[in-house]
Amino acid sequence: MFHRACILSILLATLCVFSAAQRNNPPSRATNMSSHGSELSFPDDQPMTGLSGTVRTYDNRPAADARIEVTSVATGQVVAATYSSPNGTFDITNIPNGIYEVSAIVGLDEAHDRVELRSSGASVSLRFARPEGADAGDRTSVSVAQLKVPGKARSASQQKPEEAYRYIAEALGAFPEYSEALTLRGVLKLDAGDATAAAADLEHAIKADPSYSLAYVALGATYNRMSKYDDAARTIDRGIALSPMSWQAYFEMGKAQLGKGDYEVSLRQLSKAQALGPKDYPLIHLVKAHALLGMKDYPEAMAELQAYLEKAPADQTSAEARETLAKVKAFAATNPGK
Numbered sequence: 497m498f499h500r501a502c503i504l505s506i507l508l509a510t511l512c513v514f515s516a517a518q519r520n521n522p523p524s525r526a527t528n529m530s531s532h533g534s535e536l537s538f539p540d541d542q543p544m545t546g547l548s549g550t551v552r553t554y555d556n557r558p559a560a561d562a563r564i565e566v567t568s569v570a571t572g573q574v575v576a577a578t579y580s581s582p583n584g585t586f587d588i589t590n591i592p593n594g595i596y597e598v599s600a601i602v603g604l605d606e607a608h609d610r611v612e613l614r615s616s617g618a619s620v621s622l623r624f625a626r627p628e629g630a631d632a633g634d635r636t637s638v639s640v641a642q643l644k645v646p647g648k649a650r651s652a653s654q655q656k657p658e659e660a661y662r663y664i665a666e667a668l669g670a671f672p673e674y675s676e677a678l679t680l681r682g683v684l685k686l687d688a689g690d691a692t693a694a695a696a697d698l699e700h701a702i703k704a705d706p707s708y709s710l711a712y713v714a715l716g717a718t719y720n721r722m723s724k725y726d727d728a729a730r731t732i733d734r735g736i737a738l739s740p741m742s743w744q745a746y747f748e749m750g751k752a753q754l755g756k757g758d759y760e761v762s763l764r765q766l767s768k769a770q771a772l773g774p775k776d777y778p779l780i781h782l783v784k785a786h787a788l789l790g791m792k793d794y795p796e797a798m799a800e801l802q803a804y805l806e807k808a809p810a811d812q813t814s815a816e817a818r819e820t821l822a823k824v825k826a827f828a829a830t831n832p833g834k
């Protein structure tokens with residue numbers, strides 16, 4: 497009953513990643529972007545400032561061509577993105593005042609810092625942690641699969657959602673192992689109700705690039721749809737290891753644990769999703785409500801159902817949620833103390 501919202505959230509995240517898929521072809525300037533990958537426009541009277549910084553490898557060398565993302569803590573949106581220069585520095589202008597999570601990403605490695613931007617701007621220093629087995633080889637590099645992606649395949653994916661299938665076909669025609677395109681096609685198939693075909697595309701995406709975290713999250717969502725909750729949990733766990741700030745991954749993990757009947761674990765995962773994701777994402781309240789019902793915590797379950805209905809009164813599952821809330825209220829009224 498929760499699958500469509502999950503699919504849509506992952507689709508939006510996928511489109512964001514597609515729009516940013518030029519990690520091996522760094523743009524000449526920073527971009528201000530939404531979580532959908534489109535450029536953001538801000539009110540003319542909104543205070544704007546800048547952010548500069550440096551990115552270093554674990555052994556203190558400049559990290560060139562690291563992808564820099566600036567994510568609003570308040571909304572969960574990526575508001576700006578750029579790449580570090582050959583000397584490991586970056587500079588982004590026209591960012592609204594606020595509190596942000598700044599991330600540097602190279603291959604499997606990520607570094608994060610939180611910064612508060614005011615009118616005077618700010619600077620951050622990001623350094624990748626020493627990877628396990630660093631002496632055996634340097635992991636601070638773009639994945640081999642990503643290096644092999646031709647420019648034509650990258651550009652074909654950066655289009656409007658309604659044209660996605662046509663450009664996916666063009667991208668895969670240019671490069672059949674394009675993990676991002678395979679992932680988006682899998683998500684679109686899942687949204688259309690063909691979980692089996694979606695799983696095939698997503699498994700292919702992971703084989704093409706085992707470092708692409710969103711493919712694991714999307715495949716986990718597919719397994720959730722198929723009620724393969726153990727498989728979902730294992731797959732999403734790998735996605736979280738690759739991208740520990742992914743709220744969609746924790747949301748899907750919460751659903752997988754709910755399906756397994758591990759209600760307390762489900763609530764913990766959903767709370768992480770709530771902390772990292774968009775403010776007051778309605779579907780998290782609905783899934784939390786069902787976990788609480790499994791724990792027989794009826795007052796808290798009613799509160800979560802009410803929160804969901806207040807935030808999404810016209811959602812496709814709202815009628816069912818209202819019916820569930822009415823039944824829980826009636827049960828609580830006739831069974832006080834339970």
